[in-house]
Each structure stands twice: as structure tokens, then as C-alpha cells.
Amino acid sequence: MARRFISSSSPWEKIAGYSRAVVEGRWVFVSGTMGFDLKKGKLVRGVRAQTETALDIIFRALRSSGSGPEDVVRVRVYVPRRSDLRAVSEIVKRRLGSARAANTTVCSPLAVAGARVEIEVTAVRKSLRRGARIARARNRL
Numbered sequence: 001m002a003r004r005f006i007s008s009s010s011p012w013e014k015i016a017g018y019s020r021a022v023v024e025g026r027w028v029f030v031s032g033t034m035g036f037d038l039k040k041g042k043l044v045r046g047v048r049a050q051t052e053t054a055l056d057i058i059f060r061a062l063r064s065s066g067s068g069p070e071d072v073v074r075v076r077v078y079v080p081r082r083s084d085l086r087a088v089s090e091i092v093k094r095r096l097g098s099a100r101a102a103n104t105t106v107c108s109p110l111a112v113a114g115a116r117v118e119i120e121v122t123a124v125r126k127s128l129r130r131g132a133r134i135a136r137a138r139n140r141l
Contacts, residue, residue, distance in 0.1 A: 006064045008057055010038055021061040028065040028123040032078070033057050034115045047084040047116040051091045054119045059095075067125045070099050074122040077105040081116065088117050 006021040021030045035050025044053050062068050079088050110118050
């Protein structure tokens with residue numbers, strides 16, 4: 001299966017030479033994502049809005065890959081302000097739901113002034129996982 005690149009049409013992807021997501025076999029790797037309004041080209045205001053917007057962009061990339069939030073197995077969250085941790089964590093928990101992904105959260109400055117959160121995820125494409133379970137079940141018969 002060939003590597004596939006997914007774009008969100010963010011100008012940063014072209015400037016920095018990266019993809020919003022890369023699909024490699026059954027794995028989906030979504031780049032660090034900030035809360036940018038892609039139409040306006042600027043950050044939305046406030047940590048809650050930035051977190052929701054970043055997750056919206058991530059979920060669109062996941063859907064483009066044939067997966068979704070329920071397929072996320074790893075999430076990394078970068079927050080420059082310790083005081084924002086609770087708000088960001090509550091939103092990530094609510095939006096990822098039953099995925100209960102492995103999580104690393106780091107307090108660290110971000111590359112873009114005014115950014116209050118950056119999130120990256122790794123997922124396993126559901127359709128391929130289901131196919132693998134079916135193949136294993138057939139092998140047991």
C-alpha cells in the first residue's frame with residue numbers, strides 16, 4: 001500500500017513542507033495542529049475555541065484517511081500556559097470519547113505567537129483493523 005498525503009490547505013503545509021496527515025498502511029499520523037481558521041488564515045480567539053478548531057481540523061484529516069476519532073490510539077497535546085491544561089484536557093476527553101487514547105501533555109512554548117494549544121494524533125484505520133480481525137478469525141477456524 002502506497003504512502004498517501006492529506007492536506008488541509010493550510011499555507012503552513014507548503015511553507016514548512018509537511019502534510020496535515022500521512023497514511024502509511026493502516027496507520028494515520030496527523031501533524032501538530034493549532035486552532036487556525038483556515039479560511040481567514042488566523043488563530044481563533046481563546047484556548048477553548050483553539051482546541052475545538054484544532055480537533056475539527058484533525059477529525060477532517062482522519063475522515064479523509066478513512067478513519068475517525070474512535071480510531072485514535074495516541075494523542076500529544078502541547079500547551080504553553082499551565083492554567084489552560086484543565087480546559088484543554090476536558091475538551092480532548094469529550095471529543096475523543098471512548099477512544100481513550102494514550103496521552104502525553106506537555107507545557108511548552110509554541111512556534112506561533114498567540115497559539116494556546118497544539119495537538120497531534122496517531123490513529124489505526126478502522127476498516128483495516130476490522131479486516132485484520134476477520135482474517136484472524138478465519139485462520140482460527
